[in-house]
Amino acid sequence: xxxxxxxxxxxxxxxxxxxxxxxxxxxxxxxxxxxxxxxxxxxxxxxxxxxxxxxxxxxxxxxxxxxxxxxxxxxxxxxxxxxxxxxxxxxxxxxxxxxxxxxxxxxxxxxxxxxxxxxxxxxxxxxxxxxxxxxxxxxxxxxxxxxxxxxxxxxxxxxxxxxxxxxxxxxxxxxxxxxxxxxxxxxxxxxxxxxxxxxxxxxxxxxxxxxxxxxxxxxxxxxxxxxxxxxxxxxxxxxxxxxxxxxxxxxxxxxxxxxxxxxxxxxxxxxxxxxxxxxxxxxxxxxxxxxxxxxxxxxxxxxxxxxxxxxxxxxxxxxxxxxxxxxxxxxxxxxxxxxxxxxxxxxxxxxxxxxxxxxxxxxxxxxxxxxxxxxxxxxxxxxxxxxxxxxxxxxxxxxxxxxxxxxxxxxxxxxxxxxxxxxxxxxxxxxxxxxxxxxxxxxx
Amino acid sequence: xxxxxxxxxxxxxxxxxxxxxxxxxxxxxxxxxxxxxxxxxxxxxxxxxxxxxxxxxxxxxxxxxxxxxxxxxxxxxxxxxxxxxxxxxxxxxxxxxxxxxxxxxxxxxxxxxxxxxxxxxxxxxxxxxxxxxxxxxxxxxxxxxxxxxxxxxxxxxxxxxxxxxxxxxxxxxxxxxxxxxxxxxxxxxxxxxxxxxxxxxxxxxxxxxxxxxxxxxxxxxxxxxxxxxxxxxxxxxxxxxxxxxxxxxxxxxxxxxxxxxxxxxxxxxxxxxxxxxxxxxxxxxxxxxxxxxxxxxxxxxxxxxxxxxxxxxxxxxxxxxxxxxxxxxxxxxxxxxxxxxxxxxxxxxxxxxxxxxxxxxxxxxxxxxxxxxxxxxxxxxxxxxxxxxxxxxxxxxxxxxxxxxxxxxxxxxxxxxxxxxxxxxxxxxxxxxxxxxxxxxxxxxxxxxxxxxxxxxxxxxxxxxxxxxxxxxxxxxxxxxxxxx
Numbered sequence: 001x002x003x004x005x006x007x008x009x010x011x012x013x014x015x016x017x018x019x020x021x022x023x024x025x026x027x028x029x030x031x032x033x034x035x036x037x038x039x040x041x042x043x044x045x046x047x048x049x050x051x052x053x054x055x056x057x058x059x060x061x062x063x064x065x066x067x068x069x070x071x072x073x074x075x076x077x078x079x080x081x082x083x084x085x086x087x088x089x090x091x092x093x094x095x096x097x098x099x100x101x102x103x104x105x106x107x108x109x110x111x112x113x114x115x116x117x118x119x120x121x122x123x124x125x126x127x128x129x130x131x132x133x134x135x136x137x138x139x140x141x142x143x144x145x146x147x148x149x150x151x152x153x154x155x156x157x158x159x160x161x162x163x164x165x166x167x168x169x170x171x172x173x174x175x176x177x178x179x180x181x182x183x184x185x186x187x188x189x190x191x192x193x194x195x196x197x198x199x200x201x202x203x204x205x206x207x208x209x210x211x212x213x214x215x216x217x218x219x220x221x222x223x224x225x226x227x228x229x230x231x232x233x234x235x236x237x238x239x240x241x242x243x244x245x246x247x248x249x250x251x252x253x254x255x256x257x258x259x260x261x262x263x264x265x266x267x268x269x270x271x272x273x274x275x276x277x278x279x280x281x282x283x284x285x286x287x288x289x290x291x292x293x294x295x296x297x298x299x300x301x302x303x304x305x306x307x308x309x310x311x312x313x314x315x316x317x318x319x320x321x322x323x324x325x326x327x328x329x330x331x332x333x334x335x336x337x338x339x340x341x342x343x344x345x346x347x348x349x350x351x352x353x354x355x356x357x358x359x360x361x362x363x364x365x366x367x368x369x370x371x372x373x374x375x376x377x378x379x380x381x382x383x384x385x386x387x388x389x390x391x392x393x394x395x396x397x398x399x400x401x402x403x404x405x406x407x408x409x410x411x412x413x414x415x416x417x418x419x420x421x422x423x424x425x426x427x428x429x430x431x432x433x434x435x436x437x438x439x440x441x442x443x444x
Numbered sequence: 445x446x447x448x449x450x451x452x453x454x455x456x457x458x459x460x461x462x463x464x465x466x467x468x469x470x471x472x473x474x475x476x477x478x479x480x481x482x483x484x485x486x487x488x489x490x491x492x493x494x495x496x497x498x499x500x501x502x503x504x505x506x507x508x509x510x511x512x513x514x515x516x517x518x519x520x521x522x523x524x525x526x527x528x529x530x531x532x533x534x535x536x537x538x539x540x541x542x543x544x545x546x547x548x549x550x551x552x553x554x555x556x557x558x559x560x561x562x563x564x565x566x567x568x569x570x571x572x573x574x575x576x577x578x579x580x581x582x583x584x585x586x587x588x589x590x591x592x593x594x595x596x597x598x599x600x601x602x603x604x605x606x607x608x609x610x611x612x613x614x615x616x617x618x619x620x621x622x623x624x625x626x627x628x629x630x631x632x633x634x635x636x637x638x639x640x641x642x643x644x645x646x647x648x649x650x651x652x653x654x655x656x657x658x659x660x661x662x663x664x665x666x667x668x669x670x671x672x673x674x675x676x677x678x679x680x681x682x683x684x685x686x687x688x689x690x691x692x693x694x695x696x697x698x699x700x701x702x703x704x705x706x707x708x709x710x711x712x713x714x715x716x717x718x719x720x721x722x723x724x725x726x727x728x729x730x731x732x733x734x735x736x737x738x739x740x741x742x743x744x745x746x747x748x749x750x751x752x753x754x755x756x757x758x759x760x761x762x763x764x765x766x767x768x769x770x771x772x773x774x775x776x777x778x779x780x781x782x783x784x785x786x787x788x789x790x791x792x793x794x795x796x797x798x799x800x801x802x803x804x805x806x807x808x809x810x811x812x813x814x815x816x817x818x819x820x821x822x823x824x825x826x827x828x829x830x831x832x833x834x835x836x837x838x839x840x841x842x843x844x845x846x847x848x849x850x851x852x853x854x855x856x857x858x859x860x861x862x863x864x865x866x867x868x869x870x871x872x873x874x875x876x877x878x879x880x881x882x883x884x885x886x887x888x889x890x891x892x893x894x895x896x897x898x899x900x901x902x903x904x905x906x907x908x909x910x911x912x913x914x915x916x917x918x919x920x921x922x923x924x925x926x927x928x929x
Contacts, residue, residue, distance in 0.1 A: 241452060244448060245445055245448040245449055245452060246445065248445065248447070248448055285481075285483060296483060299470060299478055300478055300479075300481070300484045300486055302467065302470040302471050302475075302478075303470060303471065303474065303475040303478030303479050303484075304475075304479065304486055305471055306471050306472065306475045307472060316486065316489075319486070333467060333471065337471065338467060338471040338472060341467045341471070342464060342467065345460055345463055345464055345467075348460070349456070349457070349460050352453075352456050353453060353456075356450075356452065356453045356456075359449050360449050360450070365445065368445055368446075368449070369445075372449050372452065375456075376456070379456040379459065379460075382460075382463075383456075383459040383460070383462075383463065386463050387462070387463060387466075390463065390466045390467060390470060391470075392462055392463065
């Protein structure tokens with residue numbers, strides 16, 4: 001691909017390598033501390049562990065050198081650190097899940113490289129917008145199918161493929177983000193201008209507003225039939241904010257807010273378990289023996305951790321049900337304390353901030369919108385789950401990206417990372433490197 | 445578009461700040477109140493899942509020991525001496541909490557109060573350190589076992605202490621209880637054992653030695669006699685008439701009779717030696733209520749002895765003013781009847797006051813605390829509690845008490861070659877039985893041990909019965925204690 005003999009690897013990749021080494025050191029140190037804290041001895045498999053961590057990240061890094069040499073150097077190490085910290089806590093909580101998580105991490109990095117390999121230019125995706133739309137909606141509705149659809153913990157979010165349970169909604173959010181970005185990039189003018197005159201008001205033509213209503217209906221449908229408040233909110237927030245960003249019309253924010261309130265009110269009235277969930281959020285203590293137990297234990301775990309934490313392996317986060325998935329943040333906050341919890345938040349903020357910075361630097365609306373959408377997916381998801389665990393908002397079962405246990409979540413978020421880095425590479429690459437692409441001259 | 449993206453970025457920052465403030469709120473501001481939330485069993489479980497150090501007797505016998513288990517509580521507390529030290533060590537029960545020395549020295553045993561130690565290695569930083577500490581008591585297994593053997597199946601209590609330091613050497617009451625069944629992790633078994641022990645009319649969970657009160661009977665005459673020297677020395681020279689019964693004023697003809705109709709009288713030493721009720725009742729009337737109540741308070745009545753065990757009972761003597769219109773009550777109180785009630789521990793402290801030149805040292809069972817490396821981190825420092833009487837009075841009282849053992853009601857406490865000072869008590873309980881008492885110390889000139897013995901509900905024939913029943917037990921304890929460990 002790189003024919004120019006004067007080509008030199010950008011300094012960004014050396015920065016990335018250095019940061020990856022730092023992430024490996026932090027992860028390995030934490031892994032050793034957790035084992036010492038829990039069992040009082042060095043982890044028996046520290047050798048294989050280090051080999052796998054180094055191997056996976058080295059492959060990812062070499063892939064970056066080859067496939068996206070000009071991309072941002074911070075994203076991959078930040079994700080590696082979060083993934084590593086998450087793995088250490090999963091291993092500390094449940095050895096069986098840890099083995100699976102290691103497998104899914106390898107698959108995730110595979111998906112990450114495959115994304116970079118297949119998507120050579122982000123703009124190429126724009127062409128397939130309706131395929132992505134269908135793919136997204138299809139994936140979302142898949143759990144509702146008979147046979148493959150699975151109910152787990154009361155939510156119909158899963159499909160069973162052979163012996164593997166998969167949550168297609170995780171992938172759907174990326175497909176829909178691509179669709180939204182390309183749809184809005186093209187129609188932003190139409191969506192921004194009022195074209196229909198009724199009396200003194202200039203309104204947006206209903207045929208352009210229809211997608212908004214459809215997105216709202218879709219998210220409500222997901223919520224109603226799959227019992228997944230978190231994803232439903234995530235889609236809706238993503239759609240509205242992308243619409244607002246593409247048009248610059250604040251009206252969409254108010255419209256979205258209004259629709260959200262209406263939807264929430266309807267859900268509260270019609271769907272019984274929504275009210276139950278809100279009640280638990282407001283007062284988990286009176287329902288301590290039933291529905292409030294998990295969230296109450298999470299509060300106790302955070303309090304037990306206090307500022308400096310109990311120390312890796314020395315707390316008792318296993319008292320929280322489902323701690324390895326939805327509540328992994330509580331385990332981290334307990335054992336690493338306020339400092340560790342704040343560090344995790346900071347890592348996520350760095351990722352979201354970097355993603356948005358990539359978006360700002362993009363020249364074309366599609367990449368701009370896609371990078372924004374992907375970054376906001378991470379940002380909103382982190383807020384929804386950590387906000388739920390810490391009782392800022394009602395709890396909705398959603399994973400903490402790269403940290404929680406979960407195969408579909410890891411793979412989807414690694415694909416998301418690949419897309420962000422692809423966009424970043426597109427915007428930063430000097431033009432002569434992408435010789436052979438006529439469109440490249442458009443970018444400056 | 446970039447403007448909107450930047451605003452969105454600010455929006456994300458605001459959301460993350462919300463998260464950051466919330467974790468600060470939960471982990472710092474509310475941390476303590478969440479830790480102590482009644483639904484939060486973390487602290488409680490932490491208490492019960494922490495390794496506790498051993499409790500050992502002065503002569504090195506393990507009284508409480510933690511054994512690792514595979515269940516969620518991680519440690520099982522065991523009491524190898526069973527009921528022998530049950531009322532002293534108490535128990536660690538997940539169901540009923542902590543009791544006895546386990547409660548008093550909880551922070552020592554778990555190491556919660558141990559000073560922060562600098563880590564010696566990386567391991568110290570990362571692995572939970574064994575902070576448990578061993579608590580060594582002043583009680584001797586040998587004396588405790590002897591007290592149990594001597595008392596046998598009879599109900600009662602034996603308290604022995606070192607008068608110069610206040611160190612408790614034996615603290616036995618029968619019946620006692622075995623703490624092991626309360627420390628097991630089977631909550632149902634714990635509950636049924638607890639209920640059975642509470643249903644027992646003899647209340648084994650309520651140690652007679654330091655938590656229950658009895659009529660002290662004639663052992664109280666030690667205080668009445670001290671009051672003579674302290675408040676009205678002239679009475680020591682006053683001969684009291686030889687009587688078998690003392691007519692009581694304000695009663696319209698009732699009288700206070702000597703036990704079994706015996707006849708006695710004379711000067712204070714004679715009255716004390718034979719434990720003359722009529723004489724001492726008159727002394728009480730002569731002293732007056734306030735003087736006698738004041739003396740009782742000086743000896744620690746109506747105050748809680750600062751023993752390092754939970755829920756120590758107070759001995760009771762009525763307020764001096766209550767006798768103004770109750771001269772018969774005063775007369776009876778002067779001989780340890782009526783409203784006077786004494787805890788065996790208090791009577792041992794009364795003996796120790798005489799033995800220690802009038803000063804009662806703080807009674808204690810703690811000798812020292814040592815860490816898991818065997819280094820002593822804390823040693824109990826003896827300290828005076830109260831001054832009961834003057835050194836001069838103590839000397840005179842010692843002579844009186846020596847005469848009791850030499851030729852009075854307490855001759856069965858005589859030890860060849862060692863001068864024993866003592867006072868018998870035959871407290872009438874009202875239903876044809878008596879509490880047999882003996883309080884004593886030895887050697888009389890350089891006291892090393894003070895003992896109080898109570899044997900409950902014994903049949904009685906005369907004033908010397910208390911001495912006859914209780915003094916041999918005290919004698920055995922004194923002999924063994926003076927032999928050394």
